[in-house]
Amino acid sequence: MVTCYLFGDKDNHFYLKLLFMISRRNFLKHTSLFASGAAGSAVAVSAINLSAKTQSDQYHYHLTVKAAKANIVGGHITDILSYNGHVFAPIIRAKQGVPVRIDVTNELDEPTTVHWHGLRIPVNMDGVPGTGQVPIAPGDTFTYYFTPPDAGTMWYHTHENSVDQMGRGLVGLMLVDEAEPLKNAENEVVEFDHDIPVMLKNWHLNKDGSYYKISMKRYAARQGTPGLIYTANGQTDFEYDVKAGQTVRLRMVNTSNTQMYRLNVDKPELFKHHPLKIDVLDANPLDYDLAFKDFALGAGMRIDILFVVPDSAGQTLTFLDQHKPMFKLNILANESEKRASSLPVIPKNPVIVGDLDKAEKIEIVLEWAAADDKNGDPLFWNLNTQQGFAPASCKTPNQIADFKLGNSYLVDIRNNTQYPHPIHFHGHTFKVLSYANKDIQPYLADTVMLEKNEAAQILIYADNPGMWMFHCHVIEHMAMGLVGLVKVS
Template sequence: MRALTIGRRAVCAGLASLPLARPSLAAGAAPLIARKATVQLAPDGYPASEVWAYDGQLPGPLIRARQGARLTRRLQNDLEVPTSVHWHGIRIDNAMDGVAGLTQDPVAPGGRFDYDFTLPDAGTYWYHAHTSSMEQVARGLSGPLIVEEPEAPDVDRDEILMLGDWLLDPESGGFMEPMAHPMMMSHGGRIGNLVGVNGRHDYALTAQKHERLRLRLINSANARIFVLRLQGMSGWTVALDGMPLTQPEVVETEIVLAPAQRVDLIVDVTAGEGAPAGLLMLRDDDSWEALVDVTISGRSARTVRGAPAALPANPKMDLPDLDGARTLTMAMEGGAMAGMESAMFEGERLGFRELVERGQFWSLAGQVGRSGTPFASLSRGEPVRLSLTNRTVFPHAMHLHGMHFREVLPDGGFGPMRDTILSLPQEPLEIAFVADNPGKWLFHCHMLGHAASGMTTWIDVA
């Protein structure tokens, strides 16, 4: 059992709530009800916590549908504040993207909104609140969305592992207040003191030696970057952010999963009965602990199988042709220990001290927060090269709505398709994409406290 300190007391690290292993909802099924619920997040002996959750479940109901299907869901808002739902990573119709104030009005308390869209891509995705998302996601409003390939890969089991953390007051069981604490907003973000998987502090699996599993990892945390390692298992990465790799890549090093990123692994269990196995997490003290314990019982085959086949490609995964591409540059500035000289905020240029007084700490391309003018106005089908310069002392998980992109590598090649990429301080980064989805699309840091305090902009595709 792993232990972290919460305030003055040590507890087992994790989340305790409903297990994810429950019947999935087909496309077009029951509505999503955003409401308050009381759950035992902390281990037994600590007070229960009031959360905001879809259908009162943490994580929210598993939505599973086939590629090409039409997904319809009615959001029913039983909270006392407005909300909306973003379908993260889905190349969706703009009106269904769920960004309050940009693609739709927020759904008022007692109100409803019908989401209705096709699912063009197979893969691992998720959904979460996108109104005051830093607070609403932190309080529990998120869930997994799985789009199945026409033909499933050759695996024995498909396991969804939704990673998350929570920042709780051990004395009351409530969330640490204030949500928008200046220290967290201006530093690494709201990082929890409890860590868990699928809503549990003690999530565990059983498996057989030589069994082959598909592990779908989703980082739903507000700001935590997970560094992970396989124990008693060997495997391959087959998809990132829902998009299949051309060929499976052997997992030889740690897996780094920034907020909002996903990775699909196909793993073979190599440990025998009684041997340790699971998914390990790197702690702050550089030690490793089990995030998911796997108990080995029996043997499914005498030998391991060969390397898995690649997953079938999704539509529109061709490498971009950058001849004549629009070139854009974006500097990330602000935050503690770096700051910025000045930036535009609500139509006027303010110095860093004035911005801090308004609870704003970050800027993108000299702009703090979403303005009425897009960062770029693009023609449909236009190729784009966007150079990102991180002048802060913190990493940022940059997420583009509505489209996927590829990193432009130093040798001129391209990385895999993604919707969220980790930008490290002082390390140049360039991404490329084709603006093939019309509408107003958000581009922001998915350390949600950073987005809420300035690191949010948008592009307009005509």
């Protein structure tokens, strides 16, 4: 096995400097944490317990990255890579503005990292090998310590040997609770009756639970190698009971390597008085109505839909990828006293939006390359006419932009290819202003979906210093060139 540090050879000056800086920083941090006794007590985390929290109002988790066995396809055992042994990884529950500490121990025989997708945190906690941290070596523990500035539906995943490690299971959810109690439109404190996170992932598995190739060239050069087994929260038959009249926050997260879901529900007519809509996209509430119909949820993206369960006891709502079932909500009768259900309103996050009038314009072009590098590794994709990097030969991705801290940038992203690309920018939340081929209302996001031959204009306010990844979240596309670095300083 080639151990690749993704962005830098070991003789690379940048790598060595980083190694020193981070080791020292972590040493100091560990020292000060333990010396002051500030570390919260460890909390047992399970996929079911969604509210693990220490007495001291600090959040402290321990993730062990290890091989495990899972029953994903009925009656068959699949070898997976896991966080704490679960195919549905522990949900990291945190709170906006409250520090969270996550100790990650690597029990694999290869390096790994954890990236906290959607969190605007310092670059040395972002989990990207080479630009943010030294990968966690087998047997080592690395402590992530950060304070989430934003609330909402986030997720986490490895950023090392990503096609294989994510494909075999190293993905999980992180839910950041709002700093203040939620209120309804009348300013009364209300809670959801159900907060239902759904981790969507499809697996490159045969019907006997064995893997087929997670990445195949003929697909990697196109939309990405499809997974055939669909899971929600690690199950092919996930279902959940709700009662008529109850309020629901349903969160869906696309943690798949390649799959883009076209989200639908099978009985939209049950919501005829209040059609289902997407209320929150990538953890940022929308301030307009976006219908929940054929919504393209690309890899990395998240939505929350908020609704009152219709008065249709005995019915089952099946959520679909086009026509393919993903999971079900069963509607039960509600015997309790009739009461007016009022939905909480999700508050906006403290995101600073760039200044369009002062923004500097830059262009990023996504193209199809159809080439192998000199080692025979495929490089099918490129950004601004240069292939990003070749993981097998450990090249550093190209820097595609140099942002000045505190400045605004109007980025025109052009997808000159025949396939969709969900483009993710680390460490920042940006505003999607417009698309070339469809009318939209502007919204905030960390991942922008570019359908084939589409272009989008996004406004970035560069407020988080570091060397940040800008890449396609179809992980094979990233691994085969669709990646660049943006420096903010």
